[in-house]
Amino acid sequence: MASLEYQREWRKKNLEHVREYGRRWRKKNLEKERKSDRQWYEKNREKKREYHRQWYKKNPEKVRERKRQWRKKNPEKGREYCRGWNRRFRLRIIEHLGGKCNRCGITDVRVLQIDHINGGGRRELRSLSRHQYYHLVFSDTIGKYQLLCANCNWIKKYESNENPNKAERERNMPIVNPINPIKPTPKG
Numbered sequence: 212m213a214s215l216e217y218q219r220e221w222r223k224k225n226l227e228h229v230r231e232y233g234r235r236w237r238k239k240n241l242e243k244e245r246k247s248d249r250q251w252y253e254k255n256r257e258k259k260r261e262y263h264r265q266w267y268k269k270n271p272e273k274v275r276e277r278k279r280q281w282r283k284k285n286p287e288k289g290r291e292y293c294r295g296w297n298r299r300f301r302l303r304i305i306e307h308l309g310g311k312c313n314r315c316g317i318t319d320v321r322v323l324q325i326d327h328i329n330g331g332g333r334r335e336l337r338s339l340s341r342h343q344y345y346h347l348v349f350s351d352t353i354g355k356y357q358l359l360c361a362n363c364n365w366i367k368k369y370e371s372n373e374n375p376n377k378a379e380r381e382r383n384m385p386i387v388n389p390i391n392p393i394k395p396t397p398k399g
């Protein structure tokens with residue numbers, strides 16, 4: 212009992228010293244703990260990544276379902292992501308196809324469009340997803356696609372009358388401005 216009493220007395224007298232010792236001990240061990248956590252993480256990082264990769268490969272339905280759920284919860288973010296993806300891919304395609312209108316040479320990406328040289332673009336677009344469509348353009352080796360600006364594209368449509376829609380075709384009839392009549396430019 213006497214020694215306990217003595218210890219208590221000693222602590223009271225050396226309060227600052229005791230506190231300082233505790234602080235140091237905690238600091239030292241916290242760092243140790245953190246260090247071991249970090250080391251464990253570094254050691255197993257590749258393993259963890261590989262595990263996730265394998266899981267994704269093995270569970271395509273679950274991944275799809277998760278994505279669907281995420282999109283339901285974050286519709287705005289999902290749309291944003293799609294927009295970003297489409298924009299990036301559009302730019303890559305434009306770059307891939309030369310970056311300028313094949314007729315007039317304009318390079319403004321805002322008006323550049325992908326044109327099917329021999330027509331049929333609408334039908335193809337309707338039957339494919341965006342991803343598939345982009346893939347098709349990138350893997351094309353026979354030069355099926357070209358870049359045209361919106362104006363040249365409409366002029367080409369008018370010239371070749373490739374639009375299957377009757378209303379559209381009528382819209383493509385020669386425009387006669389009653390005040391300042393202009394004749395369509397002759398071919399060639």
Ligand SMILES: [Zn+2]
Pocket residue numbers: 312313314315316317359360361362363364
């Ligand atoms: Zn053009």
